[in-house]
Amino acid sequence: MDHKHFFSWGVDASTSLIGSYDPLLVLLSYIVAAIAGFCALNIINFIRTKVGSNHYLLKVCGGAILGLGVWSMHFMGMLAFSLPIPVFYDLTITLISILPAIFAAIVVLHNISKPDISYTNIIFTALLLALGIASMHFIGMSAMSMQAYMSHDVVFVSLSVLTSWFLAVTTLLIKSRRIGIFNLSGRGIDILAGLFFGFSVATMHYLAMAATLFFPDNTIHTSGIDNRVIGYGIIISVVLLMALLMAVLFYKQKIKQLLELASTHHKRVIETIDNMQDGFVLSDENGIVILVNTKFIKTFAHSDPKFVGVGENIASMYQRIATLYLKFSNDAERMQVLELINHSRDHSISLKVQTKDGGWWLLRQNKTFAKSLIQTWTDITEQTSQEQELIAAKNTAFESIENLKSAQDELVEAKKMASLASVVTGVAHELNTPLGVGITALSSIKDIIENLQKTINSGKLTKSKLDNNLDSIYKFESLAMSNFERVANLIQQFRYISVDQQMEDKLKFQLDKSFLKMMPIWQQVAKKQNISINTDIPTNITLFSYENAIFQVLTSFVTNSLEHAFAGQSDGEIHISAQVDKQMLRLTYSDNGCGVNTKIVSTIFDPFVTTNRNAGAMGLGLHISYNLVHQLLKGKIRLGSDKNSQSKIKQTLFIVEIPLDLSAEKSDSIAAKISS
Known part of the structure; x- marks a missing residue:
């Protein structure tokens, strides 16, 4: 295929072919160039965000888009131009013509994406863009194959390059916000820059086309692709540009929303930090x-x-x-x-x-x-002060509690002695009031401390609340100490008659055989009041436990029945039964006496609770039984009804549940286990 192109200073146009333009295609070519510029310039915004590490890839993609837009504009302008002879295009040269535009576009995007680009750099970058457009244009022109040769006027060609250069400089100045006459937003600046870019490409193309004359030459052999194929290629490129335009607009809006959201979150974080109490x-x-x-x-x-x-x-x-x-x-x-x-x-x-x-x-x-x-x-000034005060209050409270425990231990031990009743008769009334007040005061201190600790842990402690709690602790402590001093003086007057201060070791025994040993003792005591004692003890129950402790609890029940339930009565009945359920022994004790006074049902296991104090009762028996069951025998004791009991006696009912085997326990003495 022959190609004849000449550059000349003056040409006689009288014999040249006369061409014409389709105005619609001319306008469309300009729109394509403007869209390409808008897309490429928006990619600069993505590059400047510096999000991720793919900004070099963005520059290459943006350059390809810009080059494709320039190429599409050129060949759409060629489709808009009609000659009176058939025109074909060399496919290889047509495709090669896009490379200068892409290369120039990549360099332009690289330079203009810098935040501090100088005026000199802007001018140089715009010149490179104009030369890239011109190179693409004349390479694309060289792809034309027709029975005519082309002659390009150097003056008009130079004018087209200079005009394109000037418009490119304007485009870059607008994009870099160096021209202050336009009071536009970011999108408005991108649109205006895209329009000037489209002018830059279109001006260069159509001025260069005006500088070109076509002279017929029938000796030239023509070949290549026709305008229809070029049209298909342009359609495809325009579709790609439109798709890219929509993608750019979408992601630009998305990025704008994300940046606004990030800015809002940033302001909120700063405001939150600035309003912190720390x-x-x-x-x-x-x-x-x-x-x-x-x-x-x-x-x-x-x-x-x-x-x-x-x-x-x-x-x-x-x-x-x-x-x-x-x-x-x-x-x-x-x-x-x-x-x-x-x-x-x-x-x-x-x-x-x-x-x-x-x-x-x-x-x-x-x-x-x-x-x-x-x-x-x-x-943490207030917190530190409160901690120090709280520690002091705790130490005082714990010291009071230890003193109370010590006093209770001595009173509990006294109950185990055979002559306890005669020893405590004279001092029972004196001990009752101060010790009860002391226990109540210490219990209140404990509740206050627990509530105060919970408040501290929740972070809701206030100074006023702490002051109120500390004031209450001091008042209760003073009340407890004065009463305990009175109790201490009384305790010093006790004379202990110790029968057996050490509990025997744990041993293995048959429950029914142990009952056979205890029954004569209980019956002998109950015979004086004509009270019968009946038992229902299976023969196959074996325990590894404290035998004496178990029967001390039962003896306490029998004594209570004789002294309280059958007081003033000449007959009555006591029933004791045993059952085994899942390695637990269940002892049920009941009598048909007068029953338990409703006023002491909820406190029957508390120390010094009795309804017969005038007769010398001190109210320690059931409290000791409670401690023996819970602390030594590791079980439970309660007052209530028993639906599973076969006894018909329901006036007074005690239920004791203890493990059959205490082999895992290490304690061997009641003194180490009973705790008030």
Whole structure:
């Protein structure tokens, strides 16, 4: 295929072929160039966000898009131009013609994406773009095959390049916001720049076409693809450009929304940090302070005119704060704290420091994934004072409780002695009131402490609430101590008659055989009041436990029945039965006496609870039984009804449940196990 092109300074146009343009295609070619410019310039916005590491790929893609738009505009302009002779195009040269435009576009995007591009760089980049468009144009023109040769006027060609250069400079100045006459938003600037880019390409093309004359030459052999194929290619490129335009607009809007959302979140985070009750300091990986909040400034910089904060080295800032505000016992402690704050960047720290005004602050430091440091300063002055007061109150309360336990232990031991009734008769009334008051006071102190601890753990403790609780603790403590002093004086007057102060070791025994040994003793005592004692004990129940403790509990029940349930009666019945359920022994004790006074049902196992104090009863028997069952025998005891019992006696009913085997227990003495 022959191609004849000439560049000349003056040509006689009288014999040239006359061509014509389709106005609609001309307009469409300009729109294609403008869309290509708009898409490419918007890709610059994506590149400048610096999100991810694919900005080089974006530059290549944007250059390809821009080059494709320039190429499409050129050949659409060629389709708009008609000659009176058939025109064909060399496919290879047609495809090659897109390369200069793509190369120039990539360089342009690379340069213009820089945030600080200079005027010189803008002018050079625009020139490169104009030369790339011109190269694409004349390579594309050389792809034409027809029975005519072309002659290009150098003056008009130069004018087309210069005009394109000027419009390209204008485009880049608009994009880089160097022209201040346009008060437009970001999208408006991109649209205006795209329009000027379209003018730059279209002006170069149509001025260059005006500089070209076609002279008929029947000797030239023609071949290649026709306008229809070129039209298909242009259609495809336009479809791609339109699809890209929609994608660019979509992602631009998406990025705008994300940036607005990020900005909103950023403002919220800053406002939240600034309104924190704790001081806040954020520094980067190089130790430069990025952010300090209002609380920190008011605390450590309110009287320091030299305070810098943001942008300052964190070590220098804390050196000044330690000198002006913090209190240390000596210089060594001061250096140690500063060393810990300034050089513990790879791990979290929690440090308690005191200020010169007597306040206490908790410094906590954590490292972020970005290797920045977050430090918070929490005012714990009130909390520290409250903790110290609470510790003192606890120590006082626990000391009172220990004193009470000691007094109760001695009273419980006294009950186990054979002559307890005659010894305590004279002092029972005197012990009852002060000890009851003391127990109530200590129980109240315990409740207050537990509630106070829960409030501390929940973080809702207030000073007024703490003051009220401490005032109550002091009042109850004073009340308990005065009563315990009275009890202590009385206890000193006791004379112990010890029968057996040590409980026997655990042993294996048959329950029915043990009952056979105890029954004559109980029956002998009950015979005086004509009270019968009946038992229902299976013969196959074997226990490994404390035999004497079990029968001490049952003996306490029998004694209570004789003294209280059958007081003043000449006949009655007691029934004792046993059952085994899942390795637990269930003992059921009942009588048909007068029953339990409803006033003491809920407190029947408490110490010193009795309805017969005038007759000398002290009210320790069931309390000791309760402790034996719960502490030594590891079981449960309760007063109530028993639906599974075969006895018809329902006036008074005690149910005891204990394990059959206590081999896993280590304690061997009741003295070590009974606890008040």
